[in-house]
Amino acid sequence: MLQPLISVGIELILWLAIFNATDSLTIGGFDRNMYLAYVVWAPFLGRVGISWMYESMMVEEVASGNINIVLTRPISFYEYYLSQLMGYKFTTTIVSIIIPLIITQIYQLPINYSRLPLAFSLVICYLFLIHNLSFIVSTLAFFMTKVKSFTLVKNLSLWLLAGELVPIDLMPAVLAKILLILPFSSGVYIPVAYMTGRCQIDLIYQGFISVFVSFILSSILCRLLWSKGLREYTGTGA
């Protein structure tokens, strides 16, 4: 509980300082409270839409050969970890949503609660894509000895591309357009922008389409890498 509170606190201070420093009441067309709402909700959704722990476990299973056990189960490696990830995300989200809700109430931040269900639906769809990416990274362990660095690169890139660091609409127009077309903005920027009123429902629909297309493409890659990986793999042990 302490870590998200500190992170949110620092970002709140930064944005308060930015608004103190500027003569204008708005930045990029949005007022102070809208940014504060973004700063409170973006790290929360950022943590929901990322997989460090389960990806590390998946990589470890493949690299260490423990995958033998999973292969004999009546559930696939993909489904086994997907169910674990979803269960974990569901419980942690239920608990940790209290923090942004309380801060939103205290500071009377502009959150449109009727938009929460659709925004969270997009994040749930995005989680399937994230699981696919984790699966792809873990299959690389069939071919390489060390792949943990891929997790680091991928998650850092997602952090930037999702708009958790800075709202995408503040970036240069061309870059913002590209980032919005990519599916990763559906993890943080689009749902938070929709909840805070920075964007309308058309962007949410665009997010669903983008995530769906990426999910299909990544699923094909998952299947290819998994089949090729299993052909390369030699299970050892009792």
Add this chain to the structure above:
Amino acid sequence: MSFADTIKKYYILYKSFFRASFVADLEFRFNFFILICAEFIWYSTQLILYEVLYRHTSRLAGWNLDQMRVFIFLALFVDSIYMILWDPNFVKFADDLRKGNLDLLLTKPVNEIFMLTSQKISISHVPCFFITGGGLVWALSQLPDFNWFKMLWLIIMIPSGLSVIFCGRFALNATTILFQRADFLQYVWFSLFRFGLRPDGIYGAVMNGFFRYIMIFILPFAMVASIPARFLLEPLNPLYLIWGILMPMILLTLTQKYWNYCVRNYSSASS
């Protein structure tokens, strides 16, 4: 053993650690390359944040974009030194403890803090050291009439800033001895360290400026890069200079005392 012999002994030890780390890191070359990419992405994100913010404001925390670039490159430069020298050791500290490796280190005729914090050197961060150092020089060259002799202040202020990171991280890791399992402290550290990656001027908006003094004198994360950047960008403030010299001594003494306390409460993890 004379002081010179002691220095020589530690130098030889450190050279061996460096050689071993170099070989270990380059053993998996592709992984090494990806790690370098990861560091570049991380450092880029910090730069991008401010570049984007300054598209919408001309001053932040009292600094314009050119001044802020000096601060952020300095912060990243200090961070890269810390990452090269100590970070891998702090990351595996809790594991060492659980596996009972600390027992072995405590019996060696070498300072255990040195052994715990210096065995692994992160070679993958060396390129970042040069890039951020180059970035700092470039950022300073953008300042009109910059007096390059001011760079000499960094000889005092960078070690001072590093002492904050070293002592803070080490103290949190040492706490693992008391709690047996304290992975959460790693996350607390990452959150706290973000205070050091922001200019101290922004804390002036909190608690009527009192919070900024907390960040300088009590939880001195502002001493990592923000105050050192002021030495380059602003006229000298003697108070900060005195504190920059005194603080590392205080922190290292307190850290040593805390470590001794933790070791007194240590119950071996090995059989």
